[in-house]
Amino acid sequence: xxxLKMRLSHNTGALIAFTLFIILYVFYxxxxxxxxxxxxxxxxSNEAMALILVAMAQxxxxxxxxxxxxxxxxxxxxxxxxxxxxxxSGWEIFFGIVFCMIVGLCGGxxxxxxxxxxxxxxxxxxxxxGAVFTGIALLIRPRPGGEVDGDLSWVAxxxxxxxxxxxxxxxxxxxxxxxxxxxxxxxxxxxxIVCGIWIPYxxxxxxxxxxxxxxxxxxxxxxxxxxxxxxxxxxxLSGLFAGLAGLYFAVQxxxxxxxxxxxxxxxxxxxxxxxxxxxxxMGGTGGVIGTIxxxxxxxxxxxxFRVVDTDSVVGFLANPLLQPMFEGLILVIAVTxxxxxxxSVKNRLNMFG
Amino acid sequence: xxxxxxxxxxxxxxxxxxYGGVAALSKVDFSTHKASIHAVLGENGAGKxxxxxxxxxxxxxxxxxxxxxxxxxSFDSPQAANAAGIVSVFQELSVLPDLSVADNISITRxxxxxxxxxxxxxxxxxxxxLARVGCEDVNPRARVRDLPLSRRQxxxxxxxxxxxxxxLILDEATSALTxxxxxxxxxxxxxxxxxxxxxxxxxxxxxxxxxxxDTISVFRNGQFIRTFAKGACSDEEIVQMMIGRDVSNVYPPxxxxxxxxxxxxxxxxxxxxxxxxDISFKVGKGEIVGLGGLDGQGQREILLALFGVLRNxxxxxxxxxxxxxxxxxxxxxxxxxxxxxxxxxxxxEGLMLPMSIADNITLTALSWLSRRFVIDRTAENNAVExxxxxxxxxxxxxxxxxxxxxxGNQQKVVIAKWxxxxxxxxxxxxxxxxxxxxxxxxxxxxxxxxxxAGTSILLYSTDYDELIGxxxxxxxxxxxxxxxxxxxDAITETNIVASSFNLPLDEAGAPAAxxxx
Numbered sequence: 001x002x003x004l005k006m007r008l009s010h011n012t013g014a015l016i017a018f019t020l021f022i023i024l025y026v027f028y029x030x031x032x033x034x035x036x037x038x039x040x041x042x043x044x045s046n047e048a049m050a051l052i053l054v055a056m057a058q059x060x061x062x063x064x065x066x067x068x069x070x071x072x073x074x075x076x077x078x079x080x081x082x083x084x085x086x087x088x089s090g091w092e093i094f095f096g097i098v099f100c101m102i103v104g105l106c107g108g109x110x111x112x113x114x115x116x117x118x119x120x121x122x123x124x125x126x127x128x129x130g131a132v133f134t135g136i137a138l139l140i141r142p143r144p145g146g147e148v149d150g151d152l153s154w155v156a157x158x159x160x161x162x163x164x165x166x167x168x169x170x171x172x173x174x175x176x177x178x179x180x181x182x183x184x185x186x187x188x189x190x191x192x193i194v195c196g197i198w199i200p201y202x203x204x205x206x207x208x209x210x211x212x213x214x215x216x217x218x219x220x221x222x223x224x225x226x227x228x229x230x231x232x233x234x235x236x237l238s239g240l241f242a243g244l245a246g247l248y249f250a251v252q253x254x255x256x257x258x259x260x261x262x263x264x265x266x267x268x269x270x271x272x273x274x275x276x277x278x279x280x281x282m283g284g285t286g287g288v289i290g291t292i293x294x295x296x297x298x299x300x301x302x303x304x305f306r307v308v309d310t311d312s313v314v315g316f317l318a319n320p321l322l323q324p325m326f327e328g329l330i331l332v333i334a335v336t337x338x339x340x341x342x343x344s345v346k347n348r349l350n351m352f353g
Numbered sequence: 354x355x356x357x358x359x360x361x362x363x364x365x366x367x368x369x370x371x372y373g374g375v376a377a378l379s380k381v382d383f384s385t386h387k388a389s390i391h392a393v394l395g396e397n398g399a400g401k402x403x404x405x406x407x408x409x410x411x412x413x414x415x416x417x418x419x420x421x422x423x424x425x426x427s428f429d430s431p432q433a434a435n436a437a438g439i440v441s442v443f444q445e446l447s448v449l450p451d452l453s454v455a456d457n458i459s460i461t462r463x464x465x466x467x468x469x470x471x472x473x474x475x476x477x478x479x480x481x482x483l484a485r486v487g488c489e490d491v492n493p494r495a496r497v498r499d500l501p502l503s504r505r506q507x508x509x510x511x512x513x514x515x516x517x518x519x520x521l522i523l524d525e526a527t528s529a530l531t532x533x534x535x536x537x538x539x540x541x542x543x544x545x546x547x548x549x550x551x552x553x554x555x556x557x558x559x560x561x562x563x564x565x566x567d568t569i570s571v572f573r574n575g576q577f578i579r580t581f582a583k584g585a586c587s588d589e590e591i592v593q594m595m596i597g598r599d600v601s602n603v604y605p606p607x608x609x610x611x612x613x614x615x616x617x618x619x620x621x622x623x624x625x626x627x628x629x630x631d632i633s634f635k636v637g638k639g640e641i642v643g644l645g646g647l648d649g650q651g652q653r654e655i656l657l658a659l660f661g662v663l664r665n666x667x668x669x670x671x672x673x674x675x676x677x678x679x680x681x682x683x684x685x686x687x688x689x690x691x692x693x694x695x696x697x698x699x700x701x702e703g704l705m706l707p708m709s710i711a712d713n714i715t716l717t718a719l720s721w722l723s724r725r726f727v728i729d730r731t732a733e734n735n736a737v738e739x740x741x742x743x744x745x746x747x748x749x750x751x752x753x754x755x756x757x758x759x760x761g762n763q764q765k766v767v768i769a770k771w772x773x774x775x776x777x778x779x780x781x782x783x784x785x786x787x788x789x790x791x792x793x794x795x796x797x798x799x800x801x802x803x804x805x806a807g808t809s810i811l812l813y814s815t816d817y818d819e820l821i822g823x824x825x826x827x828x829x830x831x832x833x834x835x836x837x838x839x840x841x842d843a844i845t846e847t848n849i850v851a852s853s854f855n856l857p858l859d860e861a862g863a864p865a866a867x868x869x870x
Contacts, residue, residue, distance in 0.1 A: 006494050203469040208456060215451035222411070222447040223512070224432040224461040284451035 013278010014290030020276075021293050024300035031307040038159060038182040045184035046157045046252055048299045050075070051269055052190060052292055053245030055277075056198070057108070058270035059291045060238040064231060065214040065283025066115075066122030070130035071242045072266035074107045076258055077137040078246025083146025083256025086247070093149050097247060104243010105236050107133060112235025116228050130263070137258035144257040148250050156185050156251045186248070190292070193244065198288045201237060210234045214283025265327065272331035273298050281335070301330065361423075362387050362551045363408065363439070363520055368417030370403050377403040381417070381577045383570065385520070390542060390552045392562045395572035395595055399789070401555055404572070405524055408553070409441040410434035432461070438519030442526045448497050448505050448512070455479035455493035458512045482511040487537045503531045503649070510538065514545075521545065522553045527561060532647050532853075539565060571595055595790060603794050604822030605801040614638045617809040618778050620659070621676075623668035628654045629833045632668070636778070636809045641800060643824030643844075644813040646853045651833040652813040653697065656780045659811075660685045660694040672778065686717060686774055693717075693776035695767055695784050699760075703767040706756040710748055711737045713755045713766050718773040740769040745795060761792030768796070772803075779803065779810045785819060797823055817849050831855040 008015065029036035054071050061068035078100050085096035107129070114125045155166050161181035164170055173181070201207040209230030212220040221227055245266075250256055277294030279286020305317045305326070316322065361384035370378045378400045385391045395401050406412045407419065410428030418425050421437050428434040431441070448457050455476045456463075464474040479493035488507045497505055506526065513521060523542075527535050542552055542565060556562055562569065563583070571578040571594040578594050586594070614637030623632040629651050636642045644652040658666045661679035669676050672690055679685045685692040696702035704713055714737050715728075737751050744765045748758065755766055764784060771779070781800075785793045800823060804810055814820050820827050827844050829837045829852035837852040839845075851857070 002492075003494055006492070010496060200469060203472075205461075205463055205465075205470065208452070208460070208463070208470065211452055211456075212449045212460060215449040216447075219447040219449055220460075222431055222441075222443060223449070223457075224430075224435050226432070284449075 011278070011290070013286065014293060017277050017290055017293035017297055021296040021300055024297060024304060028300055028303045028307060031304070033307075041182075042157070042159050042184040042186075044299065044303065045186040048295055049186035049190065050245045050249040050252065051266060051273065051299065052295045053193075053241050053248060054266045055270040055273035055291045055295050056193075056288050057238040057241035057245065058267075058274050059277070059279060059286060059288050060210065060234045060241070061122060061126075062271075062274050062279050062281060063210050063214045063283060063286055064122070064234055065217070067271065067281070068111070068126045068238060069123060069267055070107075070111060070126035070133055071238070071245075071270055072263035072268075073130035073133035073137070073260075074104060074239060074242040075246040075249065075266055076260070076263040077107065077133040077140075078104050078243040079250045080137040080141040080146075080246075080256045080258045082247045082250035083141060083148060086148045086152065086250060088149075093152060100247040100250075101240060101243050104246065105240045108239015108242065109232065109236040111239065112232040115235065116231050130267070134258070134260045134263055137263075138260075141256045141258045144255060144259075146250075146256040148254050150254070153251050153254045156189065156248070158185055159183065160185055160188055189248070193241075194288060194292075197237070197240075201233075202287065206230050206233045211284055214285075216284070265324065268331060269295075269298060269327055272327070272334050275331070275334040298327075298330065301326075361385065362421070364420040364423075365404075365407075366418045366420065368404075368407060368414045368419065370407060370412065370414050376575050378407070378414070378575045381572075381575075383577055383580075385551050385553055386568075387519075387551050388546055388549045389567045390546050390554055390565050391568045391570065392554045392556065392566035393570050393572065394562065394591065395789075399572040399595070400575040401572055402524070403575075405441065405522055405553070405555065408434070408520075409439055409522055435461070435516055438517070439522070440513045440516045440518035440520070441522040441524065442509050442513045443524050448509055450496070450498040452497060453493065454483070454491055454495050454497055454500070454508055457497055457508055458482055458493075458515050460512070461516075478515065479511070482515050483508075485514060486511045486541055501649075503534050506530055507534060507538075510541075518550065520551045520553065522555075524555045526554075527556065531649060535561075592790060603790075603797065605798050607801075607825060608639075608805070610825075614640055617673060618659075618811070619671040620655075621669050621671065623655070623658055623666060623670070625654055625658050625663050625666050627833070629658065629666075632833075632835060634828055634835060634838070636811055638809055639804045639807050640826070641804050641810040641812060641824050643820040643827035644811065644830060645817070645820045645827045645839075645849050646830040646836075648815055650830040650853075652830055653782055654833075655830075656694060656782050656811065656813060660692060660780060686776070691775070691777040692780060693771035693774055693778070694780040695771060695782060697782040697786070699763050699767050703770075704755050704763060707754050709752045710741075710746070710755050710758070710766055711751040714740055714751075714769045714773060717770055736773055740773060743772075744769050744799065761788045764788055764796070765792065768799070777808060779808050781810065781812045781814075783813055783815055786815065793819075817846050820844065820849060821846060829853055 029040065032040060034040065054075050057071045057074075058068055081103050082096070082100045085099055086093055087096065111122070111126055111129055114120060114129070115122050118125070151166050155163050159181060160183045163185065164173060164177075206229060209220065209225045209227070210233070212223070212225050213227060213230055217227065273294035274286060274291050275281065275294070276297050277286060277290030277292070279290065302323065308314055308318045310318050364384040365381055368378060368381045368383075369376065381400070381404065383404070393401050393404065403412070407414050410431050410433050413427070413429065419427065421439070426437055428437065449460065452460070455472070455478075458479045459475045464471045464478060466474070476493045483489060483491050483493070486507050488504065488511065491500065491504055491508065497508060500508065507530070510526065527538055530538060546552060546567075554562070554565060566583050568580060568582055569591070570580040571591065573595060616635040617638045618636040620632060620634050624630050632651075632655060634642070644655060646652065654663065657663050659670065659679065661681045661684055666678055669678055675689065679690055679692070682694070684690060685694070705716070711733065715733050718736065740746070741748060741751060746762050746765045746769065748762070755763060758766065768784070785796055788796070797819075800810055800812070812820075812823060821844050824844060825840070827839045827849065828835045829839065829849065831853065836855050839848055839852065
């Protein structure tokens with residue numbers, strides 16, 4: 001039991017985010033005119049998925065102790081690329097997807113190489129590379145458009161039941177399938193990414209190096225952690241996640257859109273989500289699971305604004321023009337609350353370390 | 354010279370290293386052997402750290418060769434040195450606070466299953482190594498951040514042992530340990546030596562070296578002076594070798610008082626959480642009062658509570674009769690309180706390392722050096738020069754970053770910074786930790802001069818000799834309470850040690866037979 005308690009206490013951030021999400025989502029779906037339905041859940045998952053992936057990209061850099069201002073732009077660039085290549089025959093689509101992932105990975109690796117070998121601050125480097133990514137995105141897609149395979153779009157944004165139905169795997173689904181048929185497809189994709197990429201990474205020597213570096217880089221070096229290798233891997237993986245976000249966004253919208261404002265919004269929200277998910281901006285703590293709940297909290301807040309009665313006192317909350325302001329405010333509040341533990345510190349010297 | 358028969362495990366031939374024209378090591382020949390505990394002694398700036406860094410692959414020498422088992426070796430990183438069986442436990446902790454104990458111990462080459470870290474095996478290994486250093490009470494799942502400092506250091510030692518070293522380097526490894534842990538570490542080190550391991554040991558505590566080492570090497574100003582077997586030279590001779598001049602009297606004489614001085618600071622029943630209970634004492638004008646006892650019994654907390662760093666302190670204090678707790682460090686430095694705190698860790702709490710020496714010295718005094726918000730440059734320069742001269746700080750230019758100074762000189766800058774405020778009450782938190790003998794002596798003399806000039810001084814020191822040599826009175830803490838006050842001739846090593854363990858004295862307050870050298 002003692003061990004369980006310890007495990008819980010090491011993941012307080014993620015647990016708080018999870019609880020907060022449940023409360024907000026129950027509140028939202030109870031206010032929703034149609035209440036909680038599978039369709040609503042699928043729709044909400046679609047809306048959260050791209051941000052979840054971008055925030056996962058951000059998480060890796062935050063664990064290292066940095067901030068990545070290019071994740072939104074990298075996502076936008078891959079989004080533009082995807083609108084050109086994810087179309088055609090089955091194999092063409094497959095290689096298009098792989099190509100998008102490689103582009104994302106290389107974008108992240110580029111950040112990593114500049115930061116590691118140029119010995120520069122991540123925040124400055126990613127501010128610059130972010131502008132480069134946006135520029136390339138605009139070059140590929142000067143105006144919104146392009147096309148993404150329709151079947152893929154449909155499957156990736158519907159419930160799991162549409163997967164065998166669309167591709168005609170079976171006409172008569174087996175009995176067990178009905179139990180999971182209602183799960184939104186984005187969640188299935190997310191589970192595959194988390195189990196297939198994140199968990200192995202987290203449990204590898206390289207992945208632990210990421211935490212070690214964020215915790216105390218000098219000590220990690222002295223302990224014989226391969227700093228450069230771990231950093232490059234973290235940035236490359238971050239790029240891969242950002243690429244997957246761009247890819248999913250293209251699949252979801254069926255097109256590409258090189259929108260610099262949207263890139264900025266995604267970057268901003270990714271930082272907020274990581275903080276809400278329990279990571280410290282000082283580095284060394286946090287994780288993708290917490291971040292996922294962080295995004296869900298963030299999105300739930302936006303959903304709640306949507307169902308506000310526009311005639312009531314708080315009706316102004318529903319105004320879409322105010323959304324960027326709220327997103328900024330939420331980030332400030334999240335970061336402030338993250339720092340609130342300083343108030344419970346009895347020895348003021350501990351506030352600085 | 355006493356050359357052991359066994360072949361040398363590690364040998365340095367003509368190794369030199371300089372930083373920006375300043376030689377940190379010049380043409381050093383040095384060797385160490387299997388199955389021995391080899392102590393390296395020297396003042397700060399003698400080249401010990403540089404030596405260790407070269408051996409453990411943190412920096413590369415400018416010239417010369419390093420031989421391991423007679424074969425030339427060059428390490429370009431700590432991993433490379435580890436691979437050759439050379440493992441270091443550094444003075445500045447190299448544990449990773451956000452990772453678990455088990456993660457820390459197996460940070461490199463963790464046990465794996467199917468390419469992923471095998472957490473169960475890793476915990477088992479951690480338990481085994483922790484048991485080996487006598488720390489069965491540490492849970493391998495615990496985060497290192499949540500452990501007390503002494504346990505962290507033990508984790509560090511367990512981590513080093515987990516790498517199967519042939520040569521284990523301990524750089525001030527016991528400075529953070531409690532007395533019980535130190536005993537345990539000594540036993541482990543002796544056992545490791547008997548098993549054939551070579552240990553290189555660096556410490557500023559003479560009695561540790563006497564208890565541990567078989568062989569001692571002395572360095573001075575980047576040069577190797579001499580290697581000899583323990584017992585071949587007396588303490589005086591060793592100190593002589595380190596500083597290269599006579600130390601007739603390390604501590605300045607204490608004044609003889611007929612009547613107790615009028616109290617400057619009166620502490621009335623201070624308490625703080627579960628760390629301090631009912632602390633009451635007085636510090637007279639021109640008096641040096643010591644805080645002693647085992648490490649971590651609340652001495653630091655007393656200083657921090659007086660200086661307004663801690664929250665929710667109960668009780669009160671009176672300064673020159675005026676009552677009231679200090680609410681913050683800013684309030685503590687106001688003329689009505691006029692306190693100064695020389696902190697424990699000069700690198701994090703005492704100095705702005707990248708800023709210049711001059712800026713550091715005048716940081717706290719800027720308010721009276723400024724005229725209408727603008728700093729008076731002439732006044733500032735004069736003040737800085739006066740301090741550099743008074744404390745004999747060895748500087749090239751006062752505009753150099755303070756990080757370029759040696760540890761002892763950095764500590765002098767910290768003291769200069771606070772002296773410039775003209776504080777009447779000086780609180781010192783282990784000010785000579787990690788500082789060479791020569792600088793220590795200068796600091797002792799300075800403290801006595803200040804006291805003679807009317808400053809009231811409260812000195813916490815982990816070094817018993819220092820309490821005996823410097824203080825007019827010593828308060829011994831145990832479990833957050835003052836358990837005894839020693840005065841005059843009763844301040845002896847025996848009495849301090851006995852009181853530290855809260856044991857009764859032979860004759861209450863009477864001078865014990867044994868006196869400190």
